[in-house]
Amino acid sequence: MDDQAISNLVSTVDLISTTLDSAPHSWRDQLQAIRNITASLEILDATPDENRKRWQLPLITVFQRVAFADADNGGVPDIANWCLRQALTLLQIYPMDVDLLALIGRNWLLRAQKSLARIHYAERGSSSSGASSSQPLSNSEEQRQFSRAVVEAEDRLHSQDYVEARGILLPAVEYLKRAVDAAREQHRANGTLYATAAEAYMSLGNVSSVRINEQYFHEALGYLRAAAEIQDYTLPNHLQQ
Numbered sequence: 001m002d003d004q005a006i007s008n009l010v011s012t013v014d015l016i017s018t019t020l021d022s023a024p025h026s027w028r029d030q031l032q033a034i035r036n037i038t039a040s041l042e043i044l045d046a047t048p049d050e051n052r053k054r055w056q057l058p059l060i061t062v063f064q065r066v067a068f069a070d071a072d073n074g075g076v077p078d079i080a081n082w083c084l085r086q087a088l089t090l091l092q093i094y095p096m097d098v099d100l101l102a103l104i105g106r107n108w109l110l111r112a113q114k115s116l117a118r119i120h121y122a123e124r125g126s127s128s129s130g131a132s133s134s135q136p137l138s139n140s141e142e143q144r145q146f147s148r149a150v151v152e153a154e155d156r157l158h159s160q161d162y163v164e165a166r167g168i169l170l171p172a173v174e175y176l177k178r179a180v181d182a183a184r185e186q187h188r189a190n191g192t193l194y195a196t197a198a199e200a201y202m203s204l205g206n207v208s209s210v211r212i213n214e215q216y217f218h219e220a221l222g223y224l225r226a227a228a229e230i231q232d233y234t235l236p237n238h239l240q241q
Contacts, residue, residue, distance in 0.1 A: 001041075009037065010055050017062045027069035031076065034063050038082045043089050053090065057099055060086050064107060071113035083107060098183045102193055105175030108168055109200045115165035116203055122161070154209060162207045169204040173216075176200050180223065189226070191233030198223035198239060 001009075016030050043056060060083050067079035084107045091100050156162060176197040183189040198220040205216035227235055 006055060009041075009059065012037070013055075013059045013062050016066070017058075020062070020065060024069070027066045030066050031079070034066060034079055038063070038079060043086045045090065045093055048093050053094065056086070056090060057103070060090075061099075061103060064103065064110075068107075068110040068113075071110045072117040074114045075110065080107065080111065096182045096186075098179050098186060098188050098193070101175050101179035101182060102196065105172050105179055105200065106196060108172035108175065109196065109203070112165050112168040112172060112203060115161045115168065116207070118161045119165065119207065157207070157209055165207045166204065169200060169207070172200040173197070173204055173219075177219075189230075191227040191230040191235070194223045194227035194230070195235060195239055198227065 012033060016033065019026055019030065045052060045056075063079055064083040066076065067083055068075040070076075084104065087100055087104045087107065091097065091104065094100055176193075179193060180189065180197050183193055201216045201220035201223065205213040205220065208216060224235065224239060227233060227239075
């Protein structure tokens with residue numbers, strides 16, 4: 001790709017990013033332009049080149065933003081897959097690059113959102129239909145209800161959505177942990193990275209057995225505390241809770 005082609009590509013990516021900032025719901029309008037690019041562009045770098053990485057990484061980042069604009073409904077799989085493939089190619093050259101590791105981890109985390117959204121919807125419906133009676137329960141009845149709820153919760157872990165979510169979230173936490181570790185080593189850790197890693201660990205804990213999920217929640221809490229200690233960074237409301 002010559003310099004003029006790269007310049008045109010960078011201009012297109014900048015325009016898409018600026019448009020998304022001002023009109024986030026316009027992401028569907030960007031799909032054709034992105035697909036025109038992904039149909040003919042494949043990153044095949046085999047040696048480090050910082051000049052190339054300076055346009056490659058923002059391009060993948062913006063395209064991934066569009067790919068998962070509607071993550072709860074599965075996003076745009078072809079673009080999401082393209083982004084993951086390009087990022088993994090670059091990671092072979094830059095194995096300690098914090099932004100690349102975080103980008104890949106976030107790709108996996110966003111892939112899990114469809115399963116997580118279905119789980120949340122099903123549990124909310126189950127909770128509403130199972131509302132308890134206003135009559136006080138005896139201690140033995142409360143214990144029976146609690147035991148039954150535990151068994152039902154464990155049974156749900158074997159359903160398709162839970163199994164799928166766990167399978168996707170495992171690489172999410174792996175790459176995000178690597179990103180955090182690399183960022184700490186390079187003194188580049190920031191609140192957004194900590195919060196994203198915490199969200200991945202919490203999500204994995206929520207779809208895992210009570211026998212093992214404590215370790216995931218412990219990791220999440222550590223990242224949340226680290227994020228909260230960063231000056232001028234405020235945790236999102238859902239993570240503050």
